[in-house]
Amino acid sequence: MRWRVPAFSVTNLVLPIVFFIFFGLPVASLRRGDGVSIGAYLLASFGAYAVGNVMVYGFGIGVANERGMKVDRLMRASPLPPLVFMLAKVLTALAFALLSLVLLIGFGIVAGGIRETPLVWVTVIARLLAGSLPFIALGFAIGYWSGPNAAPALANLIYLPLSFASGLFVPLSQLPDFIQTLAPFLPSYHYAQLAWSALGAGQESLGVSLLWLGGYTALFLTLAVRSYRREERAKFA
Amino acid sequence: MTPVVELRGARKRFGKVEALKGVDLTIGPGELVALLGPNGAGKTTSIALMLGLRQPTAGQARLFGLDPNDRRARSRCGVMLQESGTTGVLTVAEIVDLFRAYYPSPLPTARAIALAGLDAKAGARIGTLSGGERQRLYFALAVCGDPEALFLDEPTVGMDVETRRAVLESIRSLSASGKTIVLTTHYLEEADQLAHRIVVIDHGVVIADATPREIKSRIPSKRINFRSEAAVGDATFQGLPVQNLEIADHRVHLLSNEPETVLRALFERGVVLRDLEVTGADLEEAFLSLTRRS
Numbered sequence: 001m002r003w004r005v006p007a008f009s010v011t012n013l014v015l016p017i018v019f020f021i022f023f024g025l026p027v028a029s030l031r032r033g034d035g036v037s038i039g040a041y042l043l044a045s046f047g048a049y050a051v052g053n054v055m056v057y058g059f060g061i062g063v064a065n066e067r068g069m070k071v072d073r074l075m076r077a078s079p080l081p082p083l084v085f086m087l088a089k090v091l092t093a094l095a096f097a098l099l100s101l102v103l104l105i106g107f108g109i110v111a112g113g114i115r116e117t118p119l120v121w122v123t124v125i126a127r128l129l130a131g132s133l134p135f136i137a138l139g140f141a142i143g144y145w146s147g148p149n150a151a152p153a154l155a156n157l158i159y160l161p162l163s164f165a166s167g168l169f170v171p172l173s174q175l176p177d178f179i180q181t182l183a184p185f186l187p188s189y190h191y192a193q194l195a196w197s198a199l200g201a202g203q204e205s206l207g208v209s210l211l212w213l214g215g216y217t218a219l220f221l222t223l224a225v226r227s228y229r230r231e232e233r234a235k236f237a
Numbered sequence: 238m239t240p241v242v243e244l245r246g247a248r249k250r251f252g253k254v255e256a257l258k259g260v261d262l263t264i265g266p267g268e269l270v271a272l273l274g275p276n277g278a279g280k281t282t283s284i285a286l287m288l289g290l291r292q293p294t295a296g297q298a299r300l301f302g303l304d305p306n307d308r309r310a311r312s313r314c315g316v317m318l319q320e321s322g323t324t325g326v327l328t329v330a331e332i333v334d335l336f337r338a339y340y341p342s343p344l345p346t347a348r349a350i351a352l353a354g355l356d357a358k359a360g361a362r363i364g365t366l367s368g369g370e371r372q373r374l375y376f377a378l379a380v381c382g383d384p385e386a387l388f389l390d391e392p393t394v395g396m397d398v399e400t401r402r403a404v405l406e407s408i409r410s411l412s413a414s415g416k417t418i419v420l421t422t423h424y425l426e427e428a429d430q431l432a433h434r435i436v437v438i439d440h441g442v443v444i445a446d447a448t449p450r451e452i453k454s455r456i457p458s459k460r461i462n463f464r465s466e467a468a469v470g471d472a473t474f475q476g477l478p479v480q481n482l483e484i485a486d487h488r489v490h491l492l493s494n495e496p497e498t499v500l501r502a503l504f505e506r507g508v509v510l511r512d513l514e515v516t517g518a519d520l521e522e523a524f525l526s527l528t529r530r531s
Contacts, residue, residue: 005326071321077288078311
């Protein structure tokens with residue numbers, strides 16, 4: 001039912017396309033020295049941004065709001081097991097992220113004339129969805145750790161700089177040196193590599209990306225579970 | 238037959254506060270039980286223990302003979318809590334539909350909405366509902382699964398007179414159809430109208446567990462107010478069946494079950510009465526006298 005919250009649906013469906021119009025369309029038809037389409041590269045970047053956005057904001061603000069509005073108590077009193085409730089949320093978010101990617105890539109194909117084989121697009125989409133686990137965990141961590149007022153600010157404070165410093169808005173090569181040094185330690189950098197490498201523009205092997213993402217998933221999940229347990233003790237012990 | 242609810246020596250401590258100090262309570266199938274008590278008495282905590290929303294510090298809670306968190310037990314229960322909420326984006330019919338999906342053989346959506354008297358609002362977004370309408374929505378969510386047992390924590394709080402009457406009527410008809418119903422209230426009147434059995438809780442202990450008739454016979458039903466010509470003191474009322482005696486200047490307020498006896502004695506003792514009033518006691522205040530006495 002995210003449709004009904006324009007602040008969420010518009011931000012997550014339209015914003016990546018708007019970014020692409022500004023940063024991607026003017027250079028959509030250009031190719032890098034190695035032949036990689038710059039338009040496709042930027043679609044992959046904004047795609048990574050978009051999916052991460054759905055997860056970090058959707059779960060971060062969503063969970064914090066539900067806790068603030070005591071939806072958790074309502075659900076706890078129902079026969080639905082909490083884990084099923086969470087999984088249902090994850091599936092909805094994945095469906096929403098898929099839609100967001102399809103719209104973004106569709107726009108790039110139609111408006112920017114960007115051509116890749118269907119298999120490449122499918123690979124980009126599948127990897128971005130499957131690799132979004134650390135951002136789901138980060139969203140839950142924010143949602144359980146902060147309250148409804150702090151969550152939006154916290155999500156912005158974490159996710160925007162993370163995206164920028166990982167080269168999702170502007171290619172890394174155009175960013176200051178210290179950010180280029182920092183980027184390979186960030187989760188969104190390795191996440192975007194999943195999509196970039198599907199276009200032949202990756203800077204590391206798939207295994208390395210997955211290892212980093214797995215590590216960050218474990219870290220964020222630990223934080224999320226800690227805050228969740230603290231909440232459980234306070235509300236349901 | 239397995240009881241629906243069983244609390245055995247249930248204690249619950251929140252930090253330094255002991256909210257329940259050893260509650261024993263068994264509720265059988267088909268009973269309509271009202272947990273009655275002032276705010277903070279431990280009613281909500283009792284319900285939370287019955288449903289596994291809170292774990293007892295000591296003692297035991299069973300639901301249909303199982304751990305209250307067991308899904309097999311919980312899917313036989315409908316619940317309405319005071320402290321719960323929903324995000325406002327779904328419509329009434331949508332959320333009722335969603336909750337129906339959690340139960341094996343739910344009521345039709347329209348039937349659940351009708352039981353809560355929300356027909357006119359079925360298509361409305363939850364965010365647009367008034368406080369009373371929200372209460373009725375939570376009632377619809379509690380009944381939509383057609384559960385065997387209903388747990389209603391202060392079900393009529395925030396409802397206007399008319400909807401309150403409608404919801405009480407629904408509760409009565411659900412009870413007549415064989416549902417087990419546990420509700421909390423701080424209105425003696427509500428408990429009296431509905432319940433087969435009233436369990437009075439105060440300061441975390443059960444202080445009475447009886448039929449409404451018995452409970453009412455234990456609490457004073459009449460209020461006597463008058464002004465006395467001469468000064469009176471507690472001694473004037475020595476040995477009389479009075480409660481909540483208040484004497485300020487020459488004004489006297491008291492509660493009694495036997496107003497005639499009290500007045501006859503006062504006349505015999507030579508007390509001269511002015512502005513005498515004998516009225517039905519405010520039930521709340523009468524009830525308070527029961528809890529204070531214990």
